[in-house]
Each structure stands twice: as C-alpha cells, then as structure tokens.
Amino acid sequence: MDEVAGAVADRVRREILLMLRDGPLTAGQIADRFAISRPAVSRHLRVLREAGLVSDAADGRHRVYALVTAPIEELMGWLAELTRPSAWQHRFDALETEVYRTRRERRTAAGPDRSEEKTA
Amino acid sequence: MDEVAGAVADRVRREILLMLRDGPLTAGQIADRFAISRPAVSRHLRVLREAGLVSDAADGRHRVYALVTAPIEELMGWLAELTRPSAWQHRFDALETEVYRTRRERRTAAGPDRSEEKTA
C-alpha cells in the first residue's frame, strides 16, 4: 500500500492512470502524451507496475499496459476507515483524557511537573 | 490533491492520521509514539497541515492537532473515478484496435506518430 499511495502521489503517473482508464495503451502511445523523454515515462510505468496498478503484456515489439483497479480499491478502503470515527463520538472528551495521560507519563520520566491543567 | 496523495504516501504520516482518528492530540503526544525526533514529527505535521489533512490550534504552550477528513474524501473521489469505466465496456477489444492503429501509423511512415486521436 505504501507503493500504491506513492505511485498515485505523482502527477505524471496519475495522468497515465487516467489515460489507461479508457482502455489499454502501448508504452509509445503513453509517452507521446508527455513532454518528458520516453525513458522517464518507462520508469513511471515501472513504478506503476511494481505497485500493481497496471499490468503489462508484450505484444510483438509493443508493450501494452492496462489499468488494474484492485490496489486502488484497497487504498480507498484504508482512506474510508479514516473518515469513520472509531471510538470517539464523545466530541472532544478524548482530548482531555489524552492530555492527562501524557502528563502522567512525563512525570514518571522527568520528575515533578504537575503543570498543564489547562487541557482544553 | 497532489499534496494530499503525497502526504498519505508516507508511513509515519499515515500513522499520525490513524492516531488522530480517535480524537485530537498534542504535538508531544504524537511525537512520543515514534522513535524519530520531535522536529521530524513536527515537519510531518507541517506537511499534513499544508495538505489540509489536519487542523492545528494553539492551546497554551501546547499545539493540538485534529483530523480533517475533507481532503481525504476528495482523494477518494478521484480514485473512485478511476475504477469507473468511462467509454470502454467492450472488454479488451480496444486493445486490438490500439495495436492495429499503431502498426498502421508506422506503415504510413509519413513521420508524425500521433496516436491519441482515437480515444478523444
């Protein structure tokens, strides 16, 4: 998943994925759409391949790339969990608890310091 | 969105977002959870802030960070579009078309190797 997020985090690679959404394309067709050199595009394709976001198939002297959506959905699943609150419907009560916890920790480690009662 | 994807593409930052899912935390509390130095965490928080993924609020000498889910949903929206087929329900028939077109282009050999005219 690290690789998937990293792959999507690049503008060129996102553009490639968008192109591939409309159907498979050869490496040359993809490269033609960018101002950068073909080797650069080739390496972008390599990143996408290693992230599992595209599949490649040799066809004569062409190499055809196709979009693979499975890793995308996996990433979407992770993101969806973020938007789902876990054990925190009590508004900001948890903040108070956390601050208190840290204070206790620090006290045991550093010494006398009963300070920030301010909480929130 | 570039920034959002880039922010999520880092392991430490993803962990921070997960921590924040359970409620706001101070910078110190976040930093305590990692083996890296606090300045390093501070910069991760800066990246998250500039991506709009967290909100920060000064509270005394503490700084409280909270998760902001809006950009996440935006990224999810972009990813969802990838999984949606656009004008291509004919399985891999398009592949054949693309390869054929490319071959023809080369055969004409007039020079211009523009390919992307068929999708558009």
Add this chain to the structure above:
DNA sequence: CGGAAGCGTAACACGTCGGTTACGCGTCAG
C-alpha cells in the same frame, strides 16, 4: 538478411525528502 522501430536499462546530474542536532520564542510555575 539487414536496417529501422519499439521499448527497456545503464549511467549520470540534481532537486527534494526525511532524518538529526542546535537554537529561538512563547508559556506556565515558583
């Protein structure tokens, strides 16, 4: 065959990223 087309890799330059230590500035406590 032999040469051109298609594509990937190798080697290299360079900006960016993520880490560290040193420091500054505001805030709370005594």
Add this chain to the structure above:
DNA sequence: CTGACGCGTAACCGACGTGTTACGCTTCCG
C-alpha cells in the same frame, strides 16, 4: 523575574526520486 517546558525553525546531511542521454535487445518489414 527566572527557569523549565512545549513546540516550531534553521542548518546540515545522506538517501531517494525524477529527469536526461547513450546503449542494447527484440521484433517487424523490405
């Protein structure tokens, strides 16, 4: 007021990513 605490920033450095050009391998066509 003074000193400790919390946190961010500055300066620096090694690693990685992205771009380039040069090259090699495979495939097609005349």
